[in-house]
Amino acid sequence: MLFSPPVYKKYRKELGQYCNIGTSGKNFVVAGETQMLSFFSEEHLLLNIFFIMFPLVFYQLVFHEKVEHRIILKNVIACAIFAVPSILCMMHPIIKQPGMIFDFRIIPLILSSFYGNNAIFLLVSSALIVSRFWMGGHGAYINLISSILTIALVFFFSKKYGRLNLKGKITICVLTSYTGKFFGILFNLYFDPAYNLMLPIAFYAMQSIFMGFTVYIMETILKNSKLRKELIDSEKMKVASIISASVAHEIRNPLTAVRGFIQLLAAANVSADKKQMYSKVCLDELDRAQQIITDYLCLARPHPDVIEHLSLKEEIIYVSSVLVSYANLKGVELQVQLEENAYVTGDRQKFRQSIINLVKNGIEAMDFGGKLVVSLEKQSEDISLIITDSGKGMTLEQINRLGTPYFSTKDKGTGLGTMVAFSIIKSMMGKIKVESQLGKGTVYKITFPAVAQTKAI
Incomplete structure (x- = not known):
């Protein structure tokens, strides 16, 4: 153009x-x-x-x-x-x-x-x-x-x-x-x-x-x-697997206790008072297993914890009575050293669940028997719950990884029990300090804010 x-x-x-x-x-x-x-x-x-x-x-x-x-x-x-x-x-x-x-x-x-x-x-x-x-x-x-x-x-x-x-x-x-x-x-x-x-x-x-x-x-x-x-x-599947493994792990604890006490009830030389106590512990542990299932089923509908004033002496006595048969089975001597007037606030069932997890881990860390001591130390404003075992111990790297999913020092462990225990303790405003040496054992020092005895129920 x-x-x-x-x-x-x-x-x-x-x-x-x-x-x-x-x-x-x-x-x-x-x-x-x-x-x-x-x-x-x-x-x-x-x-x-x-x-x-x-x-x-x-x-x-x-x-x-x-x-x-x-x-x-x-x-x-x-x-x-x-x-x-x-x-x-x-x-x-x-x-x-x-x-x-x-x-x-x-x-x-x-x-x-x-x-x-x-x-x-x-x-x-x-x-x-x-x-x-x-x-x-x-x-x-x-x-x-x-x-x-x-x-x-x-x-x-x-x-x-x-x-x-x-x-x-x-x-x-x-x-x-x-x-x-x-x-x-x-x-x-x-x-x-x-x-x-x-x-x-x-x-x-x-x-x-x-x-x-x-x-x-x-x-x-x-x-x-x-x-x-x-x-x-993939993350959804991982969460599902974590939840399922955690449920199985948490329910296994009370079922182990129930199984041990049922064996004791079957013994011929058990007095009527002990049978009544063993039966009560079995029922309490079955209720705890039911509560664990309910908690996991309600993950999508979180509900508030039942906050109570807890006597650490009574709770440790209960935990030791639940795990004493399991400790004897593993050849472990379970000792408690308690303080009077030691009170904290928290959810009773979850607190028991967390301490049982940690004590059970300590028992399982002693492959050839040993001694596990649960003690209380009271300071002016804090109360420390100390769990000491004479097991195989951990390295510094293993200590740093405690409380994370799928990390465990046990061959078939999932690490979820410790993770749940740490989470519960932190929700109660607790602080966790872990000290360990290979071949010499591990010490868990759990510190809670103390409350007055007059508030205990």
């Missing part, structure tokens, strides 16, 4: 107003017989990249999981994140020539098909074509032709795209973007036979490079999203 000098001056005036001739960052290319003026904007290049990348990344990080199962809303958002960048890219062209503009609009169009669906792709295509005709110029007809070619290529590759690896997907998108636009620009020779194709060829090469980069980013985001979902599912 040949321009007379007045027409050329008109386009030069329009382009000069658009690009602010004389400012830095703008370049002009003279090409063709008519010295057609072309405008290249580095600023608009960055804007095109921003218009395309920001919605894609923002959607994946913010909206993807929230709208995953809301199909209508998901499709509406997908149309917006592909159609709006296409229109914005046309409004801020990277290269502008009389009647034509060059930008990255084709990239969201291709992505809308390969990462959306046919309905989204057709809507985005329609929006792109209508908007380009609204902007005017003979480039609108070239855009129509290149869009039709791109649509045909996209429909040809769409069924194969999902089965391709990353390299194949990048190749398909690059070829589609370059081929559709290149054959489209050839039709400009109809309007201007002297049109120089070197600039479009170079631009579409740059566009194809960014197309490949965008596909790489998209695939990386989707892969990370999939890995994150798999990680969440």
